[in-house]
Amino acid sequence: MSAFEPKIITFLCNWCSYVAADAAGVSRFMQQTNVRVIRVFCSGMVDPSYVIKAFDGGADGVLVGGCFPGDCHYISGNIKAMRRAPLLAKLLNELGVEKERFRLEWIAASDSALYARVVNEMCDTIRRLGPFTMRRKAG
Amino acid sequence: MNRKSKKKFAVFAGTGCRACEKAILDIHYQVHSLSPWTDIVFWPYVLGSRWEDLDDDVGIDVCFFIGAIRTSEERKAARRLREKAGILVACGACAAYGGLPGLDNLSYAECGRVESEPEDSDLIPSVPSIESRVSSLSQIVAVDFVIPGCPPTQNLLWAAMQALICGPESLTKLSYTVARLPENISRAITAGILPPNGSVFAGEKAVCASCSRLKEEKKFKTVIRPYQKYEESGRCLLEQGLVCLGISTREGCGGICTAVGQPCRGCFGKPEGVYDPGAKMVSAISSTFESESAQEIETMVDAFEDLTGTFYRYTLPSQCSLMSKPQEE
Numbered sequence: 001m002s003a004f005e006p007k008i009i010t011f012l013c014n015w016c017s018y019v020a021a022d023a024a025g026v027s028r029f030m031q032q033t034n035v036r037v038i039r040v041f042c043s044g045m046v047d048p049s050y051v052i053k054a055f056d057g058g059a060d061g062v063l064v065g066g067c068f069p070g071d072c073h074y075i076s077g078n079i080k081a082m083r084r085a086p087l088l089a090k091l092l093n094e095l096g097v098e099k100e101r102f103r104l105e106w107i108a109a110s111d112s113a114l115y116a117r118v119v120n121e122m123c124d125t126i127r128r129l130g131p132f133t134m135r136r137k138a139g
Numbered sequence: 140m141n142r143k144s145k146k147k148f149a150v151f152a153g154t155g156c157r158a159c160e161k162a163i164l165d166i167h168y169q170v171h172s173l174s175p176w177t178d179i180v181f182w183p184y185v186l187g188s189r190w191e192d193l194d195d196d197v198g199i200d201v202c203f204f205i206g207a208i209r210t211s212e213e214r215k216a217a218r219r220l221r222e223k224a225g226i227l228v229a230c231g232a233c234a235a236y237g238g239l240p241g242l243d244n245l246s247y248a249e250c251g252r253v254e255s256e257p258e259d260s261d262l263i264p265s266v267p268s269i270e271s272r273v274s275s276l277s278q279i280v281a282v283d284f285v286i287p288g289c290p291p292t293q294n295l296l297w298a299a300m301q302a303l304i305c306g307p308e309s310l311t312k313l314s315y316t317v318a319r320l321p322e323n324i325s326r327a328i329t330a331g332i333l334p335p336n337g338s339v340f341a342g343e344k345a346v347c348a349s350c351s352r353l354k355e356e357k358k359f360k361t362v363i364r365p366y367q368k369y370e371e372s373g374r375c376l377l378e379q380g381l382v383c384l385g386i387s388t389r390e391g392c393g394g395i396c397t398a399v400g401q402p403c404r405g406c407f408g409k410p411e412g413v414y415d416p417g418a419k420m421v422s423a424i425s426s427t428f429e430s431e432s433a434q435e436i437e438t439m440v441d442a443f444e445d446l447t448g449t450f451y452r453y454t455l456p457s458q459c460s461l462m463s464k465p466q467e468e
Binding site: 047048049051052053055056069079080082083084086087088090091094095096097134 | 413417426430445447
């Protein structure tokens with residue numbers, strides 16, 4: 001067993017994914033404890049710079065959770081998140097962040113089992129990948 | 140004016156293309172008009188100066204450092220000039236942010252030491268060793284002022300030279316350029332005192348603020364690269380599918396590239412309010428996608444080439460938060 005424990009920052013939308021995360025605890029689903037949850041009002045407000053700042057600040061993975069398309073409390077916030085994700089993932093990939101480290105997931109409020117599964121999956125994958133090291137060349 | 144009170148001025152260039160030095164020479168052939176205020180004591184490119192010319196008793200009042208730092212010699216030069224100069228100015232995008240040579244930091248390959256074995260090292264100069272990483276000036280030594288641009292626009296360059304060299308006798312305090320600088324800088328210049336340390340001789344907002352194009356609702360269908368044909372309608376270039384970095388770039392240039400239909404390349408670096416220029420551009424571009432289908436968006440994204448080289452074209456070593464490193468001293 002390696003000593004490495006990943007740090008995963010999750011941005012969860014107030015109306016669906018955060019509720020699911022809450023319910024996952026109440027329902028006693030087993031979850032790994034590597035995630036740090038940040039509650040945001042909508043996945044559409046997660047600016048790409050939040051994600052980059054998370055990696056810059058030492059995160060090994062970032063998960064953005066939103067409502068299913070069509071279910072957004074603010075009508076189309078999650079569509080904005082969806083438009084942003086592929087381009088951001090491409091930029092991150094070029095900067096040396098493996099694609100498994102950044103995920104956008106739709107997690108409905110009632111689907112706490114899915115939340116627990118996504119978190120566990122992500123923890124396992126990133127534990128295998130190892131810590132995120134920046135491509136900063138030594139000075 | 141008494142010759143002794145003349146300020147000593149130096150210009151040194153590291154890795155770069157010499158366009159900044161030419162920009163200084165090219166300021167409407169005005170450089171000679173500085174002669175009542177300054178002596179140029181060191182400028183290898185123009186005067187053929189050597190390091191020996193900078194004896195211990197020769198001080199420098201104002202030094203313009205141009206170009207990125209890529210070799211051990213340039214690092215030494217930066218340290219030496221910092222020690223000697225009262226005011227050290229990072230002039231041009233390379234010195235200020237790393238510039239185009241900074242894109243070398245993207246390559247994994249380490250540059251091996253270029254070794255040469257001269258028989259008589261005094262006669263045959265050896266090649267300085269190349270550092271593993273290109274740095275901006277501020278990552279090596281403390282920098283007092285920054286003049287961004289590739290090369291810096293003449294009005295800003297001239298305003299900075301007048302403000303730093305002529306001081307209270309400067310004629311720039313009347314100039315239009317000064318009125319366009321941020322309030323704290325323009326007030327200082329008008330009052331004939333030095334602007335606050337660390338000032339950037341450029342605007343505060345994004346290039347879009349001074350771009351003359353018509354900005355309407357932005358919708359992005361396919362990405363167009365600058366060499367491809369597009370309709371010149373006077374509308375915002377980003378709206379038409381060109382990757383224009385105006386949104387994530389500091390103003391001050393007056394939108395000269397966008398005015399002639401060239402998308403902004405970002406040579407002024409990011410404005411204060413932007414955390415990371417790449418993230419800002421991802422946000423700006425993706426918010427103009429119209430599609431609601433994940434697959435269509437994927438296809439659109441595939442059409443973009445080299446995001447890092449585009450978004451951080453001039454700023455990779457210092458402003459890309461995932462690739463830059465903290466200042467050393």
